[in-house]
Amino acid sequence: MDRLDKPPQHVTARAAELGIPPEGVVFAAAVDLSLDGGFREVWLVAGSDLLLILDGERRRVISVKSLGDVKADGFVGNGALIAKVDGEPEVLCRYTNACARKMHIAARVLGKLAAGDPVTDEDFRDDKHVQACPKCGRLFPDPQRQICPPCFDKRALSLRVFSFFKGYRLHAAAIICLMLAGSALNLFGPYMNGKILFDEVLTPGGRYEGRVVEVVLLMAALQLAAIGLNVMHARINAAMTARVIAGLKARVFEAMQRLSLGFFTSKQTGGLMVRVNSDANNLQYFFHDGFPFFVVNLMQIIGILSAMLALNWRLALLIFIPVPILIAIMRWAFPKLWTLYSRRHRKLRSMTAVVNDALTGVRVVKAFGREEQEIQRFGARSYDVYSVSVQTGYFSSALWPAMTLVMNAGGLIVWSVGGWDVLEDRITLGTLITFTLYLGMLYGPLEFMTHIVDWWTNCINSAQRIFELLDSVPDVLEKPDPVRLSPIRGDVELRNVTFGYEPNKPVLKDVSFTAKAGEVIGIVGKSGAGKSTIANLISRLYDVEKGAVLIDGVDVRDAAIGDLRRQIGMVLQDTYLFHGTIAENIAYAKPGATPEEIIRAAKAANAHDFIMKLPDGYETVIGGRGRDLSGGERQRISIARAILHDPRILILDEATASVDTETERLVQEALERLVQGRTTFSIAHRLSTLRNADRLVVIEDGKVVEMGTHEELDAKQGVYYRLRTKQEEALAIRGVAND
C-alpha cells in the first residue's frame, strides 16, 4: 500500500537499516529541495515511532513522540515542514510548491502519529491530487483535466474536428467533385493558351489554323465554367460551414452554462468569451477558406506537375531546380516571420491594454493630474509596436523579393533551355508557352502550402480549447436520481464543513451551525473570514470538502439542483443586472410574472417610486452594471428581484454596504419585508445591519467562535461584544448625525 510516494529500493533498505522495516512504514514521501535550497530528491519515511529524513548521504532520525506542532508552511515559491522537536522549532525539510499538497497531508499524519492517534487511509485522501500521464510520466498541467498535451492524440483530435461535418457527407462529396472539375478546367487553360493557340492556330499548317476566334471563345468558356464551378462549391461550403460552426457555438455556450462556478473563477471570463467566439471562428475560417484552399491547391499542384511531366518530362525536371531553393528559403524565413508577427501582436495587445486602462480610469487619471505620465506610458508601448513593426517590415520587404527572384529564376531557366529546344526544333513554341504558364500557376499553391501548416495548427489549438469546454465535467454534479426538495421548509444545517477554494487552503474549518425555518441568522466576521463562502456552499455553487450542508435534513449533494436554486435566493453586494428592461430584471427568476406582480415586488423593495421617475418606467433599459442607476437603486431592484423570486431560503451578502443613509433606510425597510417568513442568512461586517437577526454566528479565521442571540453574545463579552463596541466607537468618533 503506497501512501504518498513509492520509495525506491535503496530508500527502503536505508529505512530498514535505520529502524523502520518495510512493513512498518506508515508513509514515505519524496520532496525536491534540500535544506540549503538545492534541487535534490529528499525522502521522508515515517514509521509509528520514527521519522527518517534522507538526503543523499545525510540522514536524520527523529523520534515521532518528540514532534509537536507539525505544520507545512508555505512561502514564496517554496514551503517547509516545520515542527517542534523536543520543544524547539526546526525545519524538517523544504520543498517547492509542487510538493505542497503532499506535505500538508504529511504534516497532518505526523501530528497524529506524535499524538499516538491511529492513522487510516482516510488521512491520505486528497480528492484533488495530481496525477501523472501514464504515457510519458509528466504531471498533468491542469489537474482538473486529465489531459497530457504532449501525449495528446493529435490524430484523434483531428478526426474529432472533422466529425463535426459528419452529417454533411453529401455536401462534402459534392464540393470535392466540383473542386476536381474546377481544377481540371483550370489545367486546360495553359494548354489552350499555349499549345493549341500557338501551335495549332497561329502557326501555318496547324490543325485549327486560323480559327482564333473559336479557340479564344473556347478558352473564355472554359474560364467561365471554371469560375462557375468555383462559385458553386464555395456556396455549398459557405452554407455548410456556417451551419456547422453555429451549431458548435451553441454547444459550447450550452456547455459553459452547465459548468459550475469554480470553472468561471479560475479562468478569466474574458478568456472564455474568446473561446466561444474566436476559437469557433478560427474553425470556421479554416473550414471555409483554409481547408478548401488546401484541397484545391493540392489538386492543382498534382495536376500541374503531372501535366508538365506528360508534356515534356525533360523540362519538367528542370523545374525542380529552383523549387527546393524556394522551399528552403520559406522554411527558414517563415518561422522567423511568424515570430515577428506574434511579437507584434503581443506588443499591440500591450499597447491596447494601456489605452483601455487609461480610458476606463480616466477619472483617476484626471483627479491625480497624471495625463502626461499616461501619455509617456502609451508612448513607450507604442514605440515597442513601432520598433517591431519596422523589423517585420524590413524582414518581409527583403523576403518577398528574394522569393520572387527565385521564382523568376525558374522561369528564366525554362525559357532559356526551352527556348534553345524550340530553336533546335525539339519542342514547339506552343509547348514552351504552355509550360511556362503551368510553371507560373505552380508557385501560388506552393506558397500557400507553407501557410497551411500554421493554419491547421491554429485550428487544432482552437479545437482543443473548444473540446476542453465541451468535455468539462462540472465540479458540482447532480446525483443521478436526486431527492426532490419541493417545497423546502427552510431548515438549514452546516455540519462540520471544511472548504477552501484552493486545495489545502481551507477558508472554512469544521464549521457547524443550524438555522430553523424562518429564522434570520446573522453571520458576522472580519473581511475574508469566510462569510460569503458559506453563502456559496448553501446554494451549492461549490461542494464542501469535508462535512455536509443539509437542507431539511437532506444533504444538498443528494438534492436536485433545480429545486435548490429555485428556492434559494441571493441579494449580493455587487448587484449584477442584465442588459434589459427593469421589468425583465425584476422578473428574472419568474419570467411569466404579471405587471401587477412586478409592481408589487418593486413597491415592497421601495423601488417603485424611483422607477416611476424614469421616463420609460419599468421598461427603461439598464446596462450590465446598471450604469445609469445609483448603487442604492440597483440594490433595490435586486431586492425586488429576490422578492418576486420568493425563495424559502434567502442569503443577503453585505446587502446594504456602500449606500447613503437615506437609501440605506429604504433598503433596510425593503429587506425587512423581504426576510419575512424566510430562513435568512444575513452576512455583514457592519453589525448595525444585523439588528433584526434572531441569532448570530461569529466566524473568525474560518471557524465558528461564538453563536447565540444578541443578548447572549453581549453578555459573553467575547468577540462579538468587542466588534460591536469597536464599531459603535468608530461611529461615535465620526460624530455622525443621521441626516
Next chain:
Amino acid sequence: MAVNEQYAPHGRDAAGRGGDNGVVGAGAGGSGDKLATYVDIEFLTPENAVFSKTPGGFLRLVKDGATYERVSLFRTFPFTLGDRYLSVRDLDGKEIGIIKDMDVFPPEAVEAFKAELARRYFTPTITRIKSMKEEFGYAYWEVETDSGPRRFTVRDMQQNLFLISPVHVMIVDIDGNRFDIPDYTALDPVSRKYIDDLL
C-alpha cells in the same frame, strides 16, 4: 528613419507606472514628514532590537523586554529594494517593525536574517535554458539553475512571464514556483533566444 524622441521607452514600464520619478525615490523629502504625522514606521535598529538565531535556525527577536521566539522577514520591495526595508512580523502576521538596512546589525544578526530570507524566498536563478517547448497552451521548460537542473511546466506562458525591468525576467510555473533571470541579455545566445521569442 530617425526615431522620434518622444517615443523612447522609459524604464520599469512593464512593472507599473514607474515613470521618471520612480515610486521608490531616494528620500521623498517634505511630504515624508507630513506622512509621519499620521502613522510612524517603527524602524528597528541594533539599539532597540536584538536579533539572534535559534538552535532550530529561526530568527528570534528581543525588543523592549519582549521576546519573540520566531519572527519572519518580508521584503517590502523585493525587486527594486532587495534586502532593504524588511518588514519584521511575528507568527500571527503582526508587524513589529521595519529594518531599513541589514548591515547596521552585528554579523550574527545579519547571518540570521539571510538564513530567514533564504528560507522564505526561493527563486532560483536560471543560468541556462536547455530547452523550451510550447504546446497547446503549456510551455515545458528544462533549465539549469543555481540550485541545480530543473524541469517545470508553465501554463499560459504570456501571463506568467514577468518583465521586472527591461532585462529582468521572472517566470512563474504551474505550481507557483518562481524562476528568475536578472539579466536575460547576459545569457548565452541559445538561451537568450528563447526569451527573445517570448517577449
